[in-house]
Amino acid sequence: MRELSTLKRTYSSGFEAQVVMRPQFAKQFIGIIVDFGGADPQKVAGGAHFLEHMLFNKPDGDIAHRFEEVGATTNAFTSENETMFYAEMTNHWRKVVPLLFELVGTTSFSEKGIAKEAHIIDQELSMYQDDILWQARHNLLQMMFPNSNLSTDLAGTHESIAAMSAKDLEEIYHAHYLANNMKFIACGGFSQNQAQEILREVGKLENKYISAKKYQLPTNQVSPSEDNHDMVITGDVDTSRVIVGIKLPDFEEFDPSKNLMQSIIESMLEEKLGTMSSWFKKAQQNALLVSPLDISVSYTRQGNFATIAGFAPNYQKLILAIKAQIKNFNGDKRLFTLQKKEYIAEMIRERDNISDLAIEAGEMMLEREDLDTVVRRFQNLSFSEFCDYYKKIISKSDIFTSTLASNSSNLDSSNDSLLNRGNDTREDNGDETK
Incomplete structure (x- = not known):
């Protein structure tokens, strides 16, 4: 590119x-x-x-x-x-x-x-x-x-x-x-x-x-989490809405590029929970999901976090299944290769959208990063590096859940076959073939 x-x-x-x-x-x-x-x-x-x-x-x-x-x-x-x-x-x-x-x-x-x-x-x-x-x-x-x-x-x-x-x-x-x-x-x-x-x-x-008075740039100010990690509120909705939050560590512990770390975590979560994953197909077969999950990753001075949101007939089972999959550190090499291609394609599409490109470039200026450098580094990532970054970051993360439960939700918390197979994936974890 x-x-x-x-x-x-x-x-x-x-x-x-x-x-x-x-x-x-x-x-x-x-x-x-x-x-x-x-x-x-x-x-x-x-x-x-x-x-x-x-x-x-x-x-x-x-x-x-x-x-x-x-x-x-x-x-x-x-x-x-x-x-x-x-x-x-x-x-x-x-x-x-x-x-x-x-x-x-x-x-x-x-x-x-x-x-x-x-x-x-x-x-x-x-x-x-x-x-x-x-x-x-x-x-x-x-x-x-x-x-x-x-x-x-x-x-x-x-x-x-x-x-x-x-x-x-x-x-x-x-x-x-x-x-x-x-x-x-x-x-x-x-x-x-x-x-x-x-x-x-x-x-x-x-x-x-513009005033030339010098500004002292703020430092990260991450607040400690509450002891409570799960909250449920009920409402008059047809299907329960689940939001799983991952409180992520400071990305700079792992790499100077926050943008690269954000892209890696988002890509891995899509690989594990997105519509192309084997997990998603099993979740649909087991009636855990009624639509694809909405996945996003954010980094701020107050803390980094990911959110995974979806609709579920049985929110308790879905939460357990998502948590298990997040902590499954194996990756899918085939999907990784496809995601790299999709990432580059998305960057090309963004360059044809002047507004999106300008906003991204402006944000990169604030972060002292270069868009071309981030894209090139992601493109050159090996599969083993991809999995290693994810494992290191998630190992230092904490998971929270917030649920808007339907008044008629099935609260049966018994495990099903999908939950028991949460860490059952057997994927090639070797280096990407050049």
Whole structure:
């Protein structure tokens, strides 16, 4: 797979910029990503997300309208450890880039505007909490990461939203929106000359809008788990919803690349529990599952974790079966080979999606990693290395479960043949054939 064509620059303030050139595309994407998100320590829970909303409010109104006037659309998102503001367009980037810096680099926190935004965010939170599945996931994260913002919705709580003030927002902004804590990314139909012009313009704009005060990057702050590892709540649902959580250790214990470790764990869980696995076929035959499992792996400063979610007629049996399969350290060499091909194919597809590619590149900048390097390392992994990484990480992990049980669930906890065969796989565990 050909490497991406990029131009990078670091300015004297510590602000960094990168342009990923995909000249065969008409679409263009620009963004500013901040190394601060909803799970990071903050005076008022939900402050990072509230600030994201409020930065669109300017003295003359919503700045999004000014993006629309030049043919661009703008949006933002807040995740656990980052906040990103971005715009998409097919031309007029020279007008859009200054608007993006004005969006991120100026504030207008009126009490009237805060009250209006608080109402909107509170309604969003209520909508999420009305979904009983939200409570099941919340319970899981609370067990794994108590006393951490990971176990609080990114929007905060109804109380914290109502308590947000202009002073709170100013404190968050001036503490985190600093030059060496922010990155600029551009991606799409740019030529080499345009990329160089963008980097020159970014240098002028970051000097004008972004504070050069140095930011002390935070360290990992993983909280200890609760003693309780399993929680069940009942509800009026047809089929029980199971979420199995794996509290993973610090990836840097095993390799400097957190992205690579995330990909390995996600790939191995898919291999063990995904639709192509022999385990999945047996689970369907034994009526343990009604649909494929949803598998994801996340890493944050507050802790790394995987979630495995699915619907089950008998949730107790499904939990036992999943736990047994997680702790089965044997791999399937045939599926490993297929997954490597799928991984590369997915990376190729992502490079044809300008927005996804830009966001991924921006996140990689925060993590001091290179997308091409991660892809190449995964591609060169041997089967034995793949299994060894998984075994080392899972051996230092802890498993939790949160279940939304149907009122009519079958609570028979007796083992069946599938559970007894949880570690019965006999796969080739040798090196990958070159």
